[in-house]
Amino acid sequence: MAINKTTKGAASPSWNEKAAHVTPEAVFNDRRNIIKALGLGAIGASIPGQVQAGIFDLFGKTRSSTPFVTRPLSFSPNTAFGQGEVLTPEQKVISHNNFYEFGTSKTDPIDNAQGFKVDPWVLKIEGLVDTPLTLDLDDLTRLLPLEERIYRLRCVEAWSMVIPWVGFSLGALLKKAGVKAGATHVAFETLFDPDQMPGQRSRLMGGGIHYPYVEGLRLDEAMNELTFMAVGLYGKTLPAQNGAPIRLVVPWKYGFKSIKSVVRIRVMDKQPPTSWNQLASHEYGFFANVNPAVDHPRWSQATERRIGEGGLFSATRIATLPFNGYGEQVAHLYKNMDLKQYY
């Protein structure tokens, strides 16, 4: 009992003390740091000091010496979604991520997020609710029964995956808190912790986003049965780079709507600001519904590269479907809207 208590209450979880992992991982990381440092060295020589400091932040003490630990979850499969889809292999799902808090390249998150601490975690559900909730890490997997849903994920960059998520519907969570009359929107916020998230420390690494990353949905979108809070994928708790310990998954919208590592869900009576929209409103709208008929100003959204099994040439280019193929469930939400205007 006493041991249990120590483990739970300690600032650094028990896995950090497993000596067996420490040396090989550290050596591995150092090698990568050196290689990266060499690659950028030539650029570094030609730029002013302040920017340079930013670059060298990249090779600083962000890398943890122990890998992020996930654990198996118990859940029931929800067969209503994703039957017959070919899954994107787990290794690809966890090593090709957009999570600018850990760097802008696709491999930065897996490289830089291994030391991410999710215990303790606090998720607050607040705003126009009857009972504001404050959930800790254990609550996230215990509060509601977990189910597995296979969803297509369509990135605004025109690539896509098929991922088995584990979690619960956002609607179920919001019902627990009780949404008050007059509420129209739901706002989400990612953890702001520059000590842990190098992209929040250095503009060079974080891609110029104003952190914390924020997202939002209309209340009817939030309550739709498809809208999902994932706490795991491939049967285990979420890896850090995929948005541990809890993230949103909105399968009919571009991936950037599916905010990661959420610490705050706020029910509101007006449309909240959203990060990519703030950064480039002519390219990224509030709705961001997957729509092959509305191109990104700089690339086509008519087709997508489906990342599946196999090697480099194994991807296939397939037609992008309106609402990412979930029109049956969500098209009615936008009945009288011009989706070219509300992109």
Added chain:
Amino acid sequence: MLRLKASHVMAIKSLFHLLALLPIGYLVWTVLAGRAGGDPVQYIIHFTGMGALNALVAVLLVSPVAKRFKLGVLIQTRRLLGLYVFAYATLHICAFISLDLLFEWSLLASEVVKRPYILVGASGYVLLLLLAITSVNRVKRKMGRRWQTLHNGVYLIAILAPIHFYWSVKSEVIEPSIYLILFGALLFVRLNWRQLKKRFQVRAS
């Protein structure tokens, strides 16, 4: 003053070959070792594009360095470097067409026309292709004075390439900005101030 002999030029050329080829080896190793992530396509396209940009920086550094340090023979390494710009740009485009577009030629056509950053990059590449084709000695002799006029096109490429880079990124503009400034500086140092001044005075009087 440092004097370079023919044997030195050979050594420098070999060094440049090595420096230009090593990144390709590194890229192949990274991708095969699975260190470029679950879907290395974007990584490969970006890596080869950066290779072309860096080689172009090297090309444009040759003549200022040769002038400043009175190392005229260095000019002999310029074609080699220029052809590496072309080689990396070719890999960049091949990766885009094969790995990203998966040989959807109709999509390529519409993308080139509709997307300004691709149009800018493609224009630069066509010019680069012309320079590569006319880099052979025999063609150079045949072209006479027109050869230099055509090959001044490298300055246009030095403008198009960093714009293409800047325009293509989602939000991480710092690195492309650095390249824009760098190429701007490389073009700036080439301005012949005395001549410009003279022309200005002629017009003024």
